[in-house]
Amino acid sequence: MDEPSAINRLGTYGVRAIAASSTSSAVIVAKCVQNFVTAIIDSLKLNMATVDQVHPLLPDLVTSLDKLGILPPDCEGKTKMKEWVSRLSNME
Numbered sequence: 546m547d548e549p550s551a552i553n554r555l556g557t558y559g560v561r562a563i564a565a566s567s568t569s570s571a572v573i574v575a576k577c578v579q580n581f582v583t584a585i586i587d588s589l590k591l592n593m594a595t596v597d598q599v600h601p602l603l604p605d606l607v608t609s610l611d612k613l614g615i616l617p618p619d620c621e622g623k624t625k626m627k628e629w630v631s632r633l634s635n636m637e
Contacts, residue, residue, distance in 0.1 A: 607630055
């Protein structure tokens with residue numbers, strides 16, 4: 546790691562200080578990645594194919610993407626996720 550401020554924070558306060566800052570971009574990005582892995586990768590590996598299985602996982606991903614302030618409102622990924630949630634909501 547070549548980030549002096551990160552090394553200082555870890556050395557001085559430990560991991561808990563970083564995790565406690567839940568509004569930081571790093572925490573929000575981590576939540577997005579976690580929701581992506583859960584919603585997309587895990588559902589593919591578990592052969593989830595029905596709307597009842599996949600749809601409940603997507604709103605969490607959309608919510609975490611919306612909280613990520615570094616993405617513009619018209620970001621293609623956010624737009625596509627919202628379209629998929631809407632499309633799956635209309636399916637039986």
